[in-house]
Amino acid sequence: RLGDRVHxxxxxxxxxxxxxxSGARAFCFPSIWEGFGLPVLEAMAYGAPVVTSxxxxxxEVTGDAGLLADPASPREIADRLAEAVGPAHDELxxxxRERSRTFTWDACAAAHTEVYHALIGGAV
Known part of the structure; x- marks a missing residue:
């Protein structure tokens, strides 16, 4: 029934x-398990409102900038997608975009450095 609406x-x-x-009205990523969620971050950077798990x-990736749904609930995913493409679209x-700018390689390196320092007891 979706015909030419799904590619x-x-x-x-x-x-x-x-x-x-860039052309997506919304991005849906109902993943059960991810190591980080780079596709979600990429979609946000391009301004596609995100619905994810x-x-x-x-x-942690989306913060308040994305909509979360139970990945095992098609109804909940559909409801969040309707929200993402509706009146909340522009704000999402x-x-x-704003949230995605907080994820930089410098911030990633600094966070890893903190973990490594904690693991070795602060000694360098």
Whole structure:
């Protein structure tokens, strides 16, 4: 019943992926387990409102800039998607762009350095 409203793209190169994120009205990523959630961060950076999984690390990535749903509940995912493409769209897009800017390689390196220092008892 979805006909031409759903497109299965397969792997996209970087330019195609950027175009897909930029043109998306919303990005849905109902993952059960992720190490970090880079696709969610990428989508937010391009201004696509995000719907992703509650109860996973995705909440840490999205903060208040994304909508969370039970990944095992199609109804809850659909409700959050309707919210993401509705009146909340523009605010979610803005919040996602802003949130994504807090994830830098410098911040990543600093966080790793903190962990390593804690593991060795602060000794360098």
């Amino acid at each position: 299965v793209t397969g792997r996209l190169d970087d330019d195609e992926l950027a175009a897909a994120y 509650a109860g996973t690390c995705m909440a 897009a803005r919040a996602g």
